[in-house]
Amino acid sequence: MSARVVTITSGKGGxxxxxxxxxxxxxxxxxxxxxxxxxxxIGLRNLDVMLGLENRIVYxxxxxxxxxxxxxxxxxxxxxxxxxxxxxxxxxRDKSALRAEDMVxxxxxxxxxxxxxxxxxxxxxxxxxxxxxxxxxxxLIVTNPEVAAVRDADRVIGLxxxxxxxxxxxxxxxxxxxxxxxxxxxxxxAVLELLAIDLIGIIPEDETVIMAANTGRPVAFAxxxxxxxxxxQIARRLMGEEVPFAPLKEPGFLERLFRWMRSEGExxx
Amino acid sequence: MKLLDRLLxxxxxxxxxxxxxxxxxxxxxxxxxxxxGLLEVLKDEIIAxxxxxxxxxxxxxxxxxxxxxxxxxxxxxxxxxxxRRAQRR
Numbered sequence: 001m002s003a004r005v006v007t008i009t010s011g012k013g014g015x016x017x018x019x020x021x022x023x024x025x026x027x028x029x030x031x032x033x034x035x036x037x038x039x040x041x042i043g044l045r046n047l048d049v050m051l052g053l054e055n056r057i058v059y060x061x062x063x064x065x066x067x068x069x070x071x072x073x074x075x076x077x078x079x080x081x082x083x084x085x086x087x088x089x090x091x092x093r094d095k096s097a098l099r100a101e102d103m104v105x106x107x108x109x110x111x112x113x114x115x116x117x118x119x120x121x122x123x124x125x126x127x128x129x130x131x132x133x134x135x136x137x138x139x140l141i142v143t144n145p146e147v148a149a150v151r152d153a154d155r156v157i158g159l160x161x162x163x164x165x166x167x168x169x170x171x172x173x174x175x176x177x178x179x180x181x182x183x184x185x186x187x188x189x190a191v192l193e194l195l196a197i198d199l200i201g202i203i204p205e206d207e208t209v210i211m212a213a214n215t216g217r218p219v220a221f222a223x224x225x226x227x228x229x230x231x232x233q234i235a236r237r238l239m240g241e242e243v244p245f246a247p248l249k250e251p252g253f254l255e256r257l258f259r260w261m262r263s264e265g266e267x268x269x
Numbered sequence: 270m271k272l273l274d275r276l277l278x279x280x281x282x283x284x285x286x287x288x289x290x291x292x293x294x295x296x297x298x299x300x301x302x303x304x305x306g307l308l309e310v311l312k313d314e315i316i317a318x319x320x321x322x323x324x325x326x327x328x329x330x331x332x333x334x335x336x337x338x339x340x341x342x343x344x345x346x347x348x349x350x351x352x353r354r355a356q357r358r
Contacts, residue, residue, distance in 0.1 A: 147288050147295075154296050183283030190289045194296060 003034075003114040005107050006238065007136035009160075011152030013123030015144045016173040019209060019218075021120040022050040023228070026220040027235035029084035033115040036075065038087040038107075040132040041122040042098055045089035051078060052216020053086050062090035065102040071109055080221070083114075095127045100134035107135035116238070125159060133160065139168040140200060145175050145186040154195055169200040171234065176205045177257055187257075199245065201234035203227050204261070226261070297336045303343075308332050315345055324350040 008021045018041075025037040039047035042062065048054040059074040064087075071087075078084040087106075090097060107117055121132030133139060139160050143153040153170070160168045172191055179185035192199055206227035212219045219228040220235075236243045245260065281287070298304055312332040319325050329348035335341065 147292055150292055151295055151299065155299060158300065180285065183285045185285050186288050186292075187285065190285070194289070194292050 003036075003107075003111045003117050005111070005117045005119060005135045005137045006140060007040075007119040007121055007132050007138075007165075008140045008142060009121035009129060009132060009156060010123065010142040010149070011125060011156040012143075012149045015142050015149050016203075017123070017142050018046050018050050018120050019213070020140070020142050020171055020173065020203075020231075021047060021118050023218045023220040023231040024235055024238070025051070025084055025116075025118050026078075026081065026218045027232045028116050028118075028238065029078070029081040030220070030232075031235055031239065032082075033239070034083035034113070035116045035118065036085045036087055036110055036114050038117060038119045039089035040098075040103065040119050040128065042089045042128065043091065043094045044122065045091050047120050048076075048086060048088050049216060050213060050218065051086055053078060053088075054216070057086075057088045060088045060090040061106070062093050062097045064106060065098060071106065080217075085114075095122070095131070098128075098131050100131050103131045104135045125156065129156075129159075133163060133165055136165050139165050140171055141168045141197070142171045142173050143191065143195075144173055145180075145188075145191055147186075150186065150191055150194060157195060157197055168197060170195060170197045171200055172202045174205045175202055177261060180257065200237050201230055202260075203230040297334060297341075300336070301334055301341055303334050308334060311343070312345075315347070319347055326350050 006024075008017050008024075010017050021037055025035050029035045037047055037051070039045045039061070041047075045060075048057060053076050056076045058076075059069040061074065063069045064071050064074045075085040075087055078086065087110075103119070107119075110117055117135075119132050119136065122128035141153050141156055141160075143149045157166070157168055160166050170192070172188060175188070176185055180187045188199070188202060204226045206219070206225055208219050208225040209227050218231075219225045220231040222228055223232060233243050244263070312330055315332060316325065316327045316330050320327065326348045329346075331344075331346040333344050333346075335344060
């Protein structure tokens with residue numbers, strides 16, 4: 001048994017990497033997977049607050065790397081689930097406190113005891129990004145249906161391929177069906193065609209995500225929100241299940257979109 | 270229908286479509302590492318080199334970058350100034 005290391009990255013900041021990491025961690029753990037979410041954003045950590053675990057941190061990733069504690073001591077267990085852990089980033093250090101080899105070593109040590117290691121990458125394409133990608137078996141790119149986010153995603157996709165970590169798969173986050181319907185937002189087909197990459201999930205804009213961030217309880221804990229359902233679908237796809245997307249060609253776009261949104265609801269479990 | 274709308278009302282296309290077109294160009298340039306600025310530089314230098322040997326119409330020169338399914342190419346369209354002489358040959 002050996003965990004798969006999945007790195008979540010984006011290029012642009014603020015597109016939802018940390019939200020995606022937290023929710024996939026929760027969704028996978030709810031499905032019986034043993035999961036460690038790893039915050040690789042040294043100096044700007046946030047995965048802890050997204051998961052509501054900020055008060056339970058004793059040691060962090062840099063403490064582990066610099067030998068101040070054992071790896072197990074730094075893992076914060078999420079008591080709401082059987083097997084969900086957080087390996088927090090250091091908050092008072094910067095990216096230079098970590099090297100790519102450190103990330104590879106830490107992940108290798110965790111591999112045998114878990115099913116998934118989800119690495120939350122910092123924004124950008126510098127050292128922090130490289131550290132996060134170094135241990136990855138696969139990479140998920142998060143983007144929003146906006147010009148700047150798609151452009152940065154394209155850049156990162158190129159870098160991932162150059163590193164031999166491709167092909168990455170895409171998560172389109174914060175899609176607003178109403179705007180798409182009016183033609184005022186890039187639709188799924190446009191984004192996929194532009195980026196020439198496989199899709200693993202679409203997450204609709206959903207205000208419960210904001211409420212979840214306020215309380216530190218990711219939406220994936222409940223399956224009654226559109227975003228929560230989308231995260232569970234992505235988790236199932238990560239676990240190798242065939243979860244169909246709505247048919248992509250025949251019916252009109254509107255019909256397709258509504259059908260897709262409905263199926264997102266029904267296919268959950 | 271969108272097209273019809275546009276023909277009838279002469280409206281701008283919806284912003285989603287504009288975003289798509291802009292991204293198509295931006296990504297092509299990003300991927301090729303050829304910026305619009307570099308294209309201008311190339312154009313000027315091509316004009317300088319060619320016109321040393323052949324009379325051309327500098328105004329009509331176009332250097333474009335196109336992305337194909339298998340290969341990306343730079344296309345230079347260079348109109349010559351004297352058509353008659355070419356025909357006489």
